[in-house]
Amino acid sequence: MSNDPAYKETWNHLAATFESALMHVAGYTDEAQLQASTEITLKWLSQTIGINPTDTFLEIGCGVGRVGRELAPLVSRWIGTDVSEEMLRHAADRLRGIHNVTLVPTNGYDLSQIPDASVDAVYCTVVFMHLVEWDRWRYVQEAHRILKPGGRFFCDNANIDSYAGWDLFLASAAVPPSQRPPHLSRCSSEPELRTYLRRAGFNNIRTHLGGVWVVARGEK
Numbered sequence: 001m002s003n004d005p006a007y008k009e010t011w012n013h014l015a016a017t018f019e020s021a022l023m024h025v026a027g028y029t030d031e032a033q034l035q036a037s038t039e040i041t042l043k044w045l046s047q048t049i050g051i052n053p054t055d056t057f058l059e060i061g062c063g064v065g066r067v068g069r070e071l072a073p074l075v076s077r078w079i080g081t082d083v084s085e086e087m088l089r090h091a092a093d094r095l096r097g098i099h100n101v102t103l104v105p106t107n108g109y110d111l112s113q114i115p116d117a118s119v120d121a122v123y124c125t126v127v128f129m130h131l132v133e134w135d136r137w138r139y140v141q142e143a144h145r146i147l148k149p150g151g152r153f154f155c156d157n158a159n160i161d162s163y164a165g166w167d168l169f170l171a172s173a174a175v176p177p178s179q180r181p182p183h184l185s186r187c188s189s190e191p192e193l194r195t196y197l198r199r200a201g202f203n204n205i206r207t208h209l210g211g212v213w214v215v216a217r218g219e220k
């Protein structure tokens with residue numbers, strides 16, 4: 001029996017059309033709604049790890065570039081990585097004309113194309129819920145590897161210890177085992193994320209709870 005989560009195959013399929021990609025990134029296809037949600041993400045990033053004009057930022061699982069389109073103009077360079085080449089194809093269309101953007105397809109398990117100590121900030125938002133725990137941990141270690149000394153890291157997930165997170169957990173649990181899609185949402189907890197950051201070697205770790213979300217940030 002294979003335990004391969006088939007990230008690439010799954011997400012290339014989900015992103016076969018632009019509309020399908022948007023639905024699986026955000027749950028809607030309206031650009032105005034997408035921008036409004038991005039304002040909230042930028043506020044979180046700004047309040048937890050800061051956004052500086054000299055920064056090289058890297059996103060793990062950037063999707064259609066929802067965040068990248070708004071963030072790239074605020075920083076020196078924005079690198080969007082994703083397991084799905086189809087997602088990156090849509091991102092390339094949406095970000096056309098923004099010249100400090102680089103898109104990097106990955107294998108779904110690491111950031112091996114990115115050199116050690118080469119970026120100032122790494123973030124991963126609305127992705128951990130689609131990864132098994134070991135791969136969340138792999139990405140936290142990879143974030144630590146590619147960050148410059150003093151670099152900042154942000155990650156989030158639905159918090160099982162919140163009302164909305166528990167509802168999400170029950171909704172996923174209700175799917176019959178034989179029908180579970182590989183991208184079915186899986187929650188985290190505050191201790192889980194804090195443990196990954198601490199074990200990877202991050203300092204100044206802080207966690208934040210808000211609505212369904214748990215956010216963790218740390219510094220290398």
Ligand SMILES: C[S@@+](CC[C@H](N)C(=O)[O-])C[C@H]1O[C@@H](n2cnc3c(N)ncnc32)[C@H](O)[C@@H]1O
Pocket residue numbers: 007011024025026060061062063064065066067081082083084087106107108109124125126127130131135
């Ligand atoms: C819900 S979308 C979120 C996209 C983006 N972070 C945002 O907030 O708009 C999840 C993204 O994670 C990507 N993804 C899923 N599994 C991945 C993996 N193992 N490694 C890298 N990216 C992955 C998917 O292709 C998809 O683009």
